[in-house]
Amino acid sequence: MFTDFIDGPFWTFSVSVFAIGVIWRLISIIRLGVPGDLAVPREDGGAGGMRTILSRFMARPAVRKRALLIVVAGYMFHVGLFALLFFAQPHIDFYVDRFGVPAWAGMPRWLFILTAEIAFAGLIMAWLYRVMHPVTRMLSGIGEHTASWLVFFVMLTGCLALLEQYDSLRVLHFFLAELLLIYFPFSSLMHTFTFAFSRNYTGATMGRRGVDA
């Protein structure tokens, strides 16, 4: 019964909350608009925005020097999680089954395991940095910690179910993933989508003023 609930109504509910919540928040941001700029632009704002979206993927030299650990850990986690979400064969099979999308090539199993380990090490180091560094510790609230631990437990339970022979382990992973979907739109995890908006805003504003941001 619990399995049926997690696989059926709760899945529908969590995906609905995720989709509606994310769209609602993005539309809210877009509707805020930008203040009018009456000055003659020195450069195209769109180009500046795109340049900043891409250039901010590289940490600035000062940040690399002073906080190399968090830069490396951040990349390990984010790239690893992206690869796991979209190129782990069990996930591809799931998307094909649930959404009816055509299948695509997944990672070989050894790479899947290696990616999971890199993502885990990155997530743990990033969280430890968050609680150990006096500044990030003060900046972090319950929301950041909840997001970190929810993602960690989703990843952990997914790896515990790697043998794919126990339905209880799959259901546990699925249940936590659904909780994450519900929590996502109301949390700082929204940076998955909003990072592009904020970078574009900064880049476009600075671009129009002729500043390389």
Added chain:
Amino acid sequence: MNVAVRHGLIQILVVIACLLLFAGSPVHAQSSQDDKAPVSPIDVPNPGAELWNAVRERGGAEPTQQHPLTAIWEDVLQQQDTAAKSQARSADATSMINASGDQWRQLRREQLIPYGGALLLLSLAIVIGLSFVKRTAHYSESDMIIRRFKVPSLVGHWLMAGSMLFLAFTGLVLLFGRFTLLPLTGSDFFSAFASASKEGHDLFGPIFTFALIIFFFQFVSKNMLHYRDFVWMARLGGLFEKKPLKAGFFNFGEKTLFWLVIFFGIALSVSGFAILFQNLLPGRDLMLLATLVHAVSAILLICLVIGHIFMALSTKGTMDAITTGDVDANWAKADHSVWYEQMKEAGHIRKRIAHASDDAGKEIPVAEVSAEQTGAS
């Protein structure tokens, strides 16, 4: 802060334990009951199964009642050293049967598990017993602090500690679970629980190795032996003396722990990778040896870590060093006097305030540590 961090870590461990416990939840029991719908068994002759059943019974059967297949087993055992031929070129391809596997199984069941379990319980009993001994603070708090560990060192320590605790928990389930948990929980629960533990153990093993390498390079320079360490060792760390012994950044006890952790960590990592990639090993015996080395190293390391955790939690001021990175100046003066003097000369003693950068480097008197206070430790 310390209490909050400690409580937080305990809560996280409890959540992990609950998640693993959920692995054998009624969900699986329900599904397995559904799977148990009456299905007529198909009688498939399996000579291999008969042989193994006979092998299992060979110890208890009377010679007159001995299963005829047992004789085959005995013959094979006697001829195992006889050179055989095979088209296959894989490891042990010409070995008819590997008797060392049976010896390994007996060693594991009759020596490793009971003695290993006893050693772990003894360590816990010692720590619990010591926790009842009243310990007074060995220094008085001042308003001055010294930076002992930078953030990367804290992260390196906790990455290794966290992965090690997870591996210890899942490893103990795999080693002792069959004899301790299975009778309590039943096979439905335990099979899922053990499977989750095994997958988690395999996954976090390489993370532990990664953390061990980082940890080694972060701390090795501070753990090289010094002549004062031999004095510290000869005088048993000042255990029976009122005045604390001179020590640098780490004392001899801490350095010993570091090198033992590195030694057992390497043994665990090498044997762990050998088990993970056992098909690449040149022979089966090496894999059996790797599992024994892995289990023995793990048990000894867990015993060490139990003592380490007890010392960290029971010695006032020690947890501050590894949670905030800062220690009280008087703590440093009492336990690591040589390092304290170095910090004092370098002007690295600062006030205990949130943003003390303006005061960094200013020399402010630190309270003297009394002989009574230091002798109490």
